Amino acid sequence: MAKIEFQNIHKSFGTTKVIENLNLTLEDGKFNVLVGPSGCGKTTLLRIIAGIGPATSGRILLDGVDISNVPPGQRGVAMVFQSYAIYPMMTVRQNIEFGLKNNRVPKAERERRISEVSQIVGLEPYLGRKPSQLSGGQRQRVALARAMVKEPTVFLMDEPLSNLDAKLRAAMRSELVQLHKQLQTTFVYVTHDQVEAMAMGDCIILMDQGRIMQQSDPETMYRDPDNIFTAQFIGTPPTNILGLESESFKLGFRPEAISLSVNPAPDKAFTHRVSILTREMLGAETLYKLRLRNGQEVMARLTDSSLMVGDELYLQVDEENLYFFDSEGNRVRKTLSQQYGAMLERVTRSHES
């Protein structure tokens, strides 16, 4: 049971302000993923929760209790570091046991927990080994076991999979999700990889330059972005953003929302004549780079692989797949009907001119 609240958090390193006045609540029991480009402040937030990189000002609450001044070891949190930070001079067992000994957990209890945890992560045969005798994946498991054995109320993970090869990473991804199901505790997981975030998180917190751009479940994050940043960060290739002549707002649509045809259908909200610049056949899907007549380029992701470079076609997008953004880059939703209606009308008319 642990809800984490950040209240008016400021953090600066020297004169560089990394986070300014941030407020955020991470719900209990969720698999929270902090995602964003490097330098966005996600790891900084994680370290604030852990207490190893305290905030410059502001409060951090754990289940309503201010823990801003509680030492890291007494917060009931455990962390898996990107570099694993396994104690190189201790055996696997000693690594897992170290925190328990420090917290004066009785020997019988320690033994029970170690055997339980090492069974879950599959380290039983390696308990007597030194970290230098383990593979990357095994070290990762040691780091995990060391965190799990403390039975923390909050699990913190700082890009724990980034040092693994692609295959192992995919396997560990689903293992971590299962682990979360099993433990039912609050996870806070930091990554720069939006695919990882989407695949694992119940709740994604997307950050940029120390600010929270959007906090939602993966589905909403993908289908209903709050702003251009979210629309472009989540999904590959990123959402196409178009500026329209003599308009201050911007238009966005995902590459997979595009349909291309020789003859335009009449009922589409957005229609534009395009020519195909490049074609990348990816297997199930094909990526096309398209040039609009005004020179702007967009990406399309289609299951149809029959189109060829140089083809001249009509690009069309349904109204429900169009996103409108104001001049600040924030989304204009249909609920603001007046603005939205005006924008839609202009877009629908734009190809006729």
Place this chain on the structure above:
Amino acid sequence: MYSKHTGLDLRRGVTSGISFAFKLFMLVLFLFPFYWLIITSFKTYGESIVFPPTLIPRNFTLAAFEQVFSRLNLWNYLKNSIIVTLSVIIIQTLVGVPAAYALARYSFRGKGVMLALVMAAFMVPTQITFITVYIMMSKLRWLNTLLPQIVPFGASAYGIFLLRQAFMQVPADIIEAARLDNASELKIITRIMLPAARSSLMTVSLFSFVGSWNSYFWPLVMSNSEKVRPLTLAIERLKDQDAGINWPVIMAGNMIMVLPVLVIFLLLSNKIISAVGYRGIK
């Protein structure tokens, strides 16, 4: 809850206060002897032995320095120190750089043995080799020259070792590229390797400068006459002349000896400090 915090802050304050006071004490402990050296050299003999000692000279005088120059042919000692130190640095560089380059970049028969020998030589102190070298020098009739203070230090095992480490860090691709550009080995060394190893080269030169300038035991053994002795040995002569020890004169002599090193350190202290730290963890 708040009172607990203020209590904590108070304790922190007291701890950092004690820490600060102790740091000041450390500063005094390590800097005061230098201060004492400097002010004593400006005192008169009479003032140097008064009780309690004066922390600031009452009569600021250069008399001690004048005595140093009148009693000794100081220029001669100074000249010897400079010649020996410069020669050692130059020869060590000329001998050490090619050796370090070859040991870093080529593979050849006996390389492993040579590396082991360099490491072993690093461990051998001059205080063990001096008897044999003395016999050699006396057979060569070199003891009336500066050569015994220079030639035995022609190769610095430590320097070769450190330069080799630095050379090995230059990416092989760069050297390959230079070879494709038809650069000679000499050009590769002077244009690529040495600039890349600049800080190591500086460290090596600095430590050979300090080692050579400060050396006492070796010239004491390897010189037959005052004519070929360096500054380190001159100060002893200041001591022997009087019945009572004239500390201002001795301190003045030491001032002259210490000054070049101190000036270099003040100019380069940041670089030196980081070089030493790096060397420790290499």
Place this chain on the structure above:
Amino acid sequence: MVAPAMTFLAIFTFYPLANLVYLSFFRYNLISDKVFVGLTNYRNLLFVKKDFLQALENTVVYSFAVVFFTILLAILFALWLEKDSWFNRFIQKSMFTPYLIAMVSTAYIWSWIFDVNSGLLNAALALIDVSPLRWLNDSSLAIWCIVIVSVWKSLGYYLLIVLASLKSIPREIIEAAELDNTPWLRKFVRIILPMISPQIFFLLITITISSFRVFDSVQVMTNGGPGNATDVLVTYVHRYAFQMNMRVGYASAAGSVLLFILMVLTIFYFRFLGRKVHYQ
């Protein structure tokens, strides 16, 4: 390209080592011919004359004290001055300064401070009403004065090395220990010390070797005295080789013993302590 360097090392480092051991089996005074005497020099050294054992004992006491205090203080100060601030850097620089100064000058400055009649220390003692000590003239104190000077001179250097090795510990390891609720002392003993043990081990060897070759400070401050209370191996070898009728063979035997000790220490360190050292 390696030939010139190897030639220098062969002539001035390795040949002298072999020759030293060779000479130790002869009676030789540089003028008359060498006379082979077998182990006589060693017998005289170790069983007949008492002064060599005294010098050996002094050297061992001195070295042990210097190694112990230097490493202990270097670690303590490094932990204390670890935080990067201009004041801490200034202290580090100040502590390093004596390392660059000639041991001769250092020895003269401290002789002056230790001076019985007008030295600073006795003046300070007088201020707090303690009767003056004889420092370098006191046969039981003198060696400790030399220890103090040696530690004072080189502490700053070793401090920098320990500091650099502390900084080389991955930050995450320390943070992981904090998250594991590790008490300060336990963190030091179980995490920090093992992590810097390769450097400490290296320091142990270098400080021991440099302590066994102590000469300059003794020569300047006490000349081995009072009596032979501060006579050390190198002053002993030097005295017999150059002052006492040039007994080169006998001095070589003493030098060989020093060589032997240094070799044994080096091997000992690598073999036995090396096992307990954590290498990443």
